[in-house]
Amino acid sequence: MFGLKEYRVAQSLDQADQLLHEHKNNVILGGLLWMRMGRKNYHTGIDLSQLGLDRILETEEAIEIGCMTRLRQIETSGILDACFGRVLADAVSHIVGVQFRNAATMGGSVFSRFSFSDVVTALLALETHVHLYRGGILPLETFLESSPQRDILVKLSLKKKAWKTSYQSHRMTATDFPVLAAAISCCEDRWRISLGARPSRAKLATKAAALLPKKPDAAQIAAACDQVVEEMSFGGNQRGTREYREILAKVLVKRGVEAVCR
Amino acid sequence: MQISCDINGKAYTRHIEPDLVLIDFLRDLGFLSLKQGCDTTNCGLCTVWVDGTPRLSCAMLAAGIQGRQITTIEGVEKEAAAFGQFLAAQGADQCGFCSPGFIMNVLAMERELTDPSDDQIKHYLAGNLCRCTGYAGQMRAITLYLGARKGELSCE
Numbered sequence: 349m350f351g352l353k354e355y356r357v358a359q360s361l362d363q364a365d366q367l368l369h370e371h372k373n374n375v376i377l378g379g380l381l382w383m384r385m386g387r388k389n390y391h392t393g394i395d396l397s398q399l400g401l402d403r404i405l406e407t408e409e410a411i412e413i414g415c416m417t418r419l420r421q422i423e424t425s426g427i428l429d430a431c432f433g434r435v436l437a438d439a440v441s442h443i444v445g446v447q448f449r450n451a452a453t454m455g456g457s458v459f460s461r462f463s464f465s466d467v468v469t470a471l472l473a474l475e476t477h478v479h480l481y482r483g484g485i486l487p488l489e490t491f492l493e494s495s496p497q498r499d500i501l502v503k504l505s506l507k508k509k510a511w512k513t514s515y516q517s518h519r520m521t522a523t524d525f526p527v528l529a530a531a532i533s534c535c536e537d538r539w540r541i542s543l544g545a546r547p548s549r550a551k552l553a554t555k556a557a558a559l560l561p562k563k564p565d566a567a568q569i570a571a572a573c574d575q576v577v578e579e580m581s582f583g584g585n586q587r588g589t590r591e592y593r594e595i596l597a598k599v600l601v602k603r604g605v606e607a608v609c610r
Numbered sequence: 611m612q613i614s615c616d617i618n619g620k621a622y623t624r625h626i627e628p629d630l631v632l633i634d635f636l637r638d639l640g641f642l643s644l645k646q647g648c649d650t651t652n653c654g655l656c657t658v659w660v661d662g663t664p665r666l667s668c669a670m671l672a673a674g675i676q677g678r679q680i681t682t683i684e685g686v687e688k689e690a691a692a693f694g695q696f697l698a699a700q701g702a703d704q705c706g707f708c709s710p711g712f713i714m715n716v717l718a719m720e721r722e723l724t725d726p727s728d729d730q731i732k733h734y735l736a737g738n739l740c741r742c743t744g745y746a747g748q749m750r751a752i753t754l755y756l757g758a759r760k761g762e763l764s765c766e
C-alpha cells in the first residue's frame with residue numbers, strides 16, 4: 349500500500365488543482381484500486397468525491413461522464429445503454445468483480461492510459477473527448493498519444509449519434525486482464541475499429557474501417573480483418589504471443605462487425 | 611486526522627493516520643470477521659458495505675469513510691447466520707476463511723438483483739474467490755437460500 353502524509357477533501361476543482369501543484373508528491377485519488385498496488389510515499393492525497401463528478405449526464409449533443417463515476421455505474425446505466433448499446437457495459441463487466449467496480453473510477457481508468465484497458469478500447473470506438481482541468485478538451489486519441497502531465501481529468505464527453513456497437517474480448521480466465529480487446533462501432537456508414545491490449549495501448553484501425561461499407565458482405569468483412577492485422581502492430585507477453593493475437597484480432601473484429609450488422 | 615462514521619448502527623469517532631487502510635481500521639476496532647486474502651484486490655474476502663454498497667475494504671482509506679455508514683457481517687448477523695446454514699447444509703465451505711466476504715456479497719446481491727439467473731449470480735460473485743472448494747456447493751446453497759426467501763424451500 350502507498351503512504352500519505354495528508355488527506356484533503358477538495359471543495360472545488362480550483363482548490364484540487366492548487367493542491368496538486370503545491371507539491372510534486374501530491375496526488376489525485378481515484379478509486380485507489382491501482383494505486384494501492386504501489387508502495388510510493390505521497391505527500392497529500394486529494395479526494396475529489398465531494399465535487400459532484402460521479403455522474404453521467406445527458407446534454408443535447410453529448411453524454412458526459414464525470415471522472416469519479418464508478419465502473420459499476422457504467423455497467424448499469426440506462427442512459428449509456430440507450431445511446432451506445434452495451435459496448436461500455438460489456439467492456440467493464442469482466443473487470444475483477446462487483447465490489448471492485450463499485451470503486452474503480454473512469455478518471456483513474458482513462459488518466460492512467462493502461463495498455464490493457466477495456467475501458468479505453470471501448471471509449472475509442474465512440475467519439476470521446478477528455479476534459480482536462482489545465483490541458484483543455486482533447487480527442488481521446490490525442491490524449492492517449494500525449495505524454496503524461498500533472499493535471500486533473502474532470503470528465504469525458506461522448507458524442508450522441510445513431511451508434512451501433514459491439515464489444516469483444518478474450519480472456520484466459522474470467523476476470524483476468526484481456527489477452528485482446530476489440531470495440532466496433534458504426535454510425536451511418538462510418539465504422540470505427542478499436543483494438544486494445546495488443547498488448548500495447550488501444551488504437552483505431554482506420555484503414556480497415558474504411559474498407560467496410562454500411563452493410564458489408566462476408567468477403568468485405570474478411571478483407572477488413574486482414575487489413576486490421578496489416579496496419580496494426582501486435583506483440584507478445586505472458587498472456588499470448590504476437591501470432592496468437594493476430595489470429596484473435598481477426599476473430600474478434602469479425603464477430604464485432606457481424607454483431608453490429610445484426 | 612479525525613474521522614466520524616457509523617459502523618453497524620453505532621457512531622465512532624477516531625484519530626487516524628491519513629493512509630490507514632479501512633480493513634486495518636475495522637479490525638483494530640474489533641471487527642475480526644474481516645479477512646485479507648490477497649494483495650491485488652482480487653479475492654473479495656475483505657468485502658464490507660459502504661452506504662449499502664459492497665466494496666473492498668483492503669482498497670479504501672479509512673479517511674474516505676468520513677460521514678458514511680459501514681456494514682460488516684457483525685451488523686447483519688441474523689441474515690448471515692441464516693444463509694450460513696444453507697452453506698453448511700451443502701458442505702459448501704471448508705476452511706471458511708472466504709465466508710465473511712462471500713456472505714456479505716451474497717446478501718448485497720440479494721438486495722440488488724431480483725430473481726437472478728445462475729449466470730447473473732456467477733457474474734455478481736465473480737470477485738469472491740475460494741481456494742478450497744469448487745463453488746458448486748455455494749451455487750446450490752444460494753439457489754436454495756433465494757428460493758427459501760421466497761417461501762419455497764428450506765435449507766434441508
Ligand SMILES: Cc1cc2nc3c(=O)[nH]c(=O)nc-3n(C[C@H](O)[C@H](O)[C@H](O)COP(=O)(O)OP(=O)(O)OC[C@H]3O[C@@H](n4cnc5c(N)ncnc54)[C@H](O)[C@@H]3O)c2cc1C
Pocket residue numbers: 375376377378379380381382383384385415416442443444451452453454455456457458459460462464465466467468499500501502523524525526650651652
Ligand atoms: C487487479 C486489477 C485488475 C484490473 N483489471 C482490469 C481489466 O481487466 N480491464 C481494465 O480495463 N482495467 C483493469 N484494471 C484497471 C482498473 O479498472 C482501473 O482502471 C484502475 O484501478 C484505475 O482506476 P482507479 O479509480 O482505481 O484509480 P486510482 O488507482 O485511484 O488512480 C490511478 C492513477 O490515476 C490518477 N487519477 C485518478 N483519477 C484521476 C483524475 N480524475 N485526474 C487525474 N488523475 C487521476 C491517480 O493519481 C493515479 O496515478 C485492473 C486493476 C487492478 C488493480
Ligand code: FES
Pocket residue numbers: 645646647648649650651652653654655656657666667668669
Ligand atoms: S483482500 Fe483480496 S480483495 Fe481485498
Ligand code: FES
Pocket residue numbers: 702703704705706707708709739740741742743
Ligand atoms: S473455504 Fe477455504 S477459502 Fe473458501
